[in-house]
Amino acid sequence: MLPSDLLSYRLRGETIIPKRLTLDDATIAIANEQIECFQNCLGKTQGELDKQLHDLEGDSPNYRTKRGLAHLLKNSFSTFEIVSPLEPQLLRQRVFTEAAKTPPLPHQRNNTLQTLCSTLSQELNREVLPSDILQGLYADLQENRILTQFEAPDPSTLIHRYNLSQVQGIFYRASQVILNAHRNVPGEYKLLFRYLKLFQLMFYIEGDVDHGFTISLDGPTSLFKSSTRYGLAFAKMIPALLHVTKWSLKATLEQKDQYTGATKKGYFSLDDQCDLVSHYSRGKTYDSMLEEAFAKRWEKTKTDWILEREVNLVPIPGSVMIPDFRLVHPDGRDYILEIIGFWRPDYLRKKFYQVRHADVDNLILAISERLNLEKSGIKTSEVPARVIWFKDKLNPKAVLEIIES
Structure with a gap:
């Protein structure tokens, strides 16, 4: 999902309308540009990737959109790993211990690296080069982690994920959601209730199988102390809800005025005709x-x-x-x-x-x-x-x- 600073929405009175991207040529070109950047950085550090992403932003007015797409690619389609002969903390100890054995002269640096390479090669039963030690010395820093895998999505898939994430972010500040399930078959009701229980949401149900159910859900801002964890769990429910065929919801949101800082109420509505695309597997068995x-x-x-x-x-x-x-x-x-x-x-x-x-x-x-x-x-x-x-x-x-x- 997207962090709060990458969410974009507009107001129509008290109604909140999240930003959605259209599947036009211009948007697909932006998505392709972001995907190609990740592909080109495969095997490079996260710092190098971030620099190239920053260059792609330039002075473009839609930089938030590009950052949002990059955030989704980084967190949902990429694998970053620490690449080092030893755990970086242990490697630093070994390097500094070896360096302390000789006077701190500039030409001793190569001797120290060669000595440690020879020792580690015997211990690990594989060749360790000076470049391996230099790369691994601070490999545990975020910017030094290596992009080892990237599962490139289709541009339309990335755009659908972005649109869904914008809607999910609306629910970070929900105080209450009223969800109506309209005359689904019993199996659909069961699927819906399973999702609610999976994400450990607090809810109350009224109605029956023949006429439908009205489900009241407590949002994260309704707790004694606003819970980020519960807010994320609440947002995670939305892609699951898209697998249910007949439903509609109305959310009451607690929003901060960007000028005064005062809290005010906002409202958001969604139903099964929203054209959002879920990335959850419908048939998967879920558990808390x-x-x-x-x-x-x-x-x-x-x-x-x-x-x-x-x-x-x-x-x-x-x-x-x-x-x-x-x-x-x-x-x-x-x-x-x-x-x-x-x-x-x-x-x-x-x-x-x-x-x-x-x-x-x-x-x-x-x-x-x-x-x-x-x-x-x-x-x-x-x-x-x-x-x-x-x-x-x-x-x-x-x-x-x-x-x-």
């Missing part, structure tokens, strides 16, 4: 880090209980609940497992409201000990579910103890 780590630990646990990710929606009055996992035993017993991550007092109260009104008796809640439930006025004793407390990771043994007790 917490869920993925738990699933991997479960695979190593010796038990007859089977952990399933595909869980049916649990209806509750006017809404739906989407559990994280289902636990099934060969004898027919089953439990559903819900892991609670990000939180706000209102979010937790609504989450526990869902739990209390879900007509199920086999629910397990895994709750982080870091959550201050007392501050939220929530008592787990009032929740009709088995509760597991965890710190940084959820242990499968704790879940097994609950369901076997």
Whole structure:
């Protein structure tokens, strides 16, 4: 995605309109120019690449567009590596130690390099040249990293990624998003809800499968402290949303006035006819880090209980609940497992409201000990579910103890 300083948008009243590039000859030529620059710098340092990119900008008025395209190429299509015979910090120690053995005379430099080359060649069982040492000495600096791989995209692909990134950046400062899913088939709903859970977003759902759902999402600026991490997670949801067929959203944004610095509200709308192109794979199975780590630990646990990710929606009055996992035993017993991550007092109260009104008796809640439930006025004793407390990771043994007790 693009950093905030490379986002471009205009205002129409209180409505925010992000910049989009058209697929015309002039724009394609700019994209091609950027791609060729990266291709020509393959095997060179990031510093050399940045210099050539700066030269391409010149005094062009659309320099922000060129910087945005270069940022996407650098972060999504390029691989930069530290190229050095040893870890640069260790190599510096070896060079300075060897240099300290002789007086600091100019002609001793070559002798020091030759001596160290001979020693390292024997240690590493390959030839090490003085140029290797000089290149690797400060190879850990950002500008000295080497562009070792570059997967050149098609110019249109790069332009589509730029347009999507401009829209994603709008959501960095979202306070709330109302998402309407319009009469999709059940599989489409499930796909949408899976994406929301994947990116660990806080959301509340109203509606039903027959008439559609209204989903309220808390944006990053709605937290007690604005979270960059949550803002990025929120923006990452947008390419996934493009795989759902029928939807529309309205976002409320917290914007700073560029002249006064005061915070003011802005608004943004988007729907399934937006012509944005997703670079996410539709068929890929997604997991949050917490869920993925738990699933991997479960695979190593010796038990007859089977952990399933595909869980049916649990209806509750006017809404739906989407559990994280289902636990099934060969004898027919089953439990559903819900892991609670990000939180706000209102979010937790609504989450526990869902739990209390879900007509199920086999629910397990895994709750982080870091959550201050007392501050939220929530008592787990009032929740009709088995509760597991965890710190940084959820242990499968704790879940097994609950369901076997």
